[in-house]
Amino acid sequence: MVVEQLWQPVPGGSGVYIEELLAELATGAHGVDVTGLAARHAGPPPAQPLPPGLAVRHAPLPRTVLYESWQRVGHPRAEAVAGPLDVVHATTWAVPPTRRPLVVTVHDVAFLHDPTHFTARGNAWFRRALERTRRSADAVIVPSQATADDCLAVGLDAARVHVVPHGSRPVPRTAAQVADFRDRTGLGRPYVLWCGTIEPRKNLPVLLRAFASVADRRPDLDLVLVGPAGWGEVPGHPAGLAPDRVRVLGRLSREDLHSAYAGAAAFCFPSVREGFGLPVLEAMQHGLPVVTSAGTACAEVAGGAALLVDPASPADLADALVEATGPAAPDLARRSAERAADFSWRRSAATTADVYRSVAGRRSG
Structure with missing residues (x-):
């Protein structure tokens, strides 16, 4: 399994995917022995x-050299680095050459x-990886039907595409832990939370414009933005939105992130495009x-438990935020918890192991 993403400065959602899948497979409950593959x-x-x-x-x-060598030269093969393998799993677009059966996880085709x-170099790299996947992968794992549909639209064979939804590992927080987090961060008022890597498709300008309208109607409510810098900056505040209303x-650390979730009045994630949307599940x-x-x-x-809006409409988003933090909140909260129970990393790992077994013994490409 390619685990190089874990060394990235911002591993992102694909890093969480690799970490959690490894942790579950390492229990031995799924009959898979895993060897990680990484750069120097x-x-x-x-x-x-x-x-x-x-x-x-x-x-x-x-x-950088390894990825270019994999794409342009076709060396070193995965088995030359990791030793005898039954299946090679490329967990991101970093797809190693191999003569063994190849499984590729496609998180999205946003590029x-x-x-x-994305940068011109990034777009070219993604496209070459997509072509290698189309040509060589014995199985393609995607986290959602939306991503599966995207893969079929760009020519991947439906028989090779397997929808394996992500899970999420609960991190329960006590009232005392949430209170400590809010004291340390100065979050004195109720707040709407957004979480993610800052990049254009996360749609932060529209969220801020929507919240400027919400702030007029709900003077007791703040907006809290959590997550690492990616490629982009937090946009400037719209006119009329006081700086202290947006934090x-x-x-954050994993513990503080989940304290931020636990202490929020509502969660808003108006992304234009996602492969899955792990923050929604969390x-x-x-x-x-x-x-x-x-x-x-x-x-x-x-799955019908959230308020769904047109991500291009600040007005629609503002109305939904007011609704989510008003009298409808308890019912929405109940529906959220019920829907989240349908997902687990154990189920994701079990289905992934089934995909491995389905291609073991084949020769890719």
């Missing part, structure tokens, strides 16, 4: 933890829908009323 690293171990005892084999090349959200907390696990984008994988994850 002279520095510290990854910020995202690896399961105790996991063997990680490192290629002789640093990440095809709006190339302007930007940046990247918020629902905490029983939060959720507002998210209609017609996206986030709506698929919500």
Whole structure:
């Protein structure tokens, strides 16, 4: 399994996916022995933890050179680095060459829908990886039917595409832990939470314009933005929105992130496009009323439990935020918790292991 994403400065949702899948497979409950595959690293171990005892084999090349060599030269093969393998799993677009059966996880194809959200180099790299996946993968794992539909639209064979929804690992927080977090961060008023890596498709300008309207109607309510910088900046406040009504907390520890969820009045995630929408599921696990984008994988994850809006409409988003923090909140919270119970990393790992078994013994491509 390719685990190099865990060494990225911002591992993002795909990093969480690899971490949680590894942790579940490492229990031995699914009949799979995992070896990690990564680039050469002279520095510290990854910020995202690896399961105790996991063997990680490192290629002789640093990440940038390794990725280019995989795409352009076709070396080194995964089995040359990791040893004997039954199946190779590329967990992101970093797809190693191999003569063994190949499974590729496609989190999304956002670069095809709006190339302007990525660099020219990134777009070219993604497209080459997509072509390798189309040509060589024995199975393609996607986290949602929305992403499966995107894959079919770009020519991937439906028989090879397997929908395996992500899970989410609950991190319960006590009232005392939430109170401590709010004291340390100065969150004195009720707040709507947004969480994610800051990038254009997350649609923060529309969220801020919507909240400027909400702030007039709900003077007791703040907006809290949580997450690392990606490629983009938090947009400036719209005219009329007081700076102290929006709090930007940046990247938080796992414990503080879940305290932020647990202490929120509602969660808002109006992303234009997602492969899955893990923050929506995490918020629902905490029983939060959720507002998210209609017609996206986030709506698929919500399964009718959230308020769905046109992500291009600040007015619609503002109305939904007022509703989510008003009398409808208890019912929305109940629906969120019920929907979240349908997802688990154990189920994701079990289905992934079934995909491995379905291709083991084949030769890819």
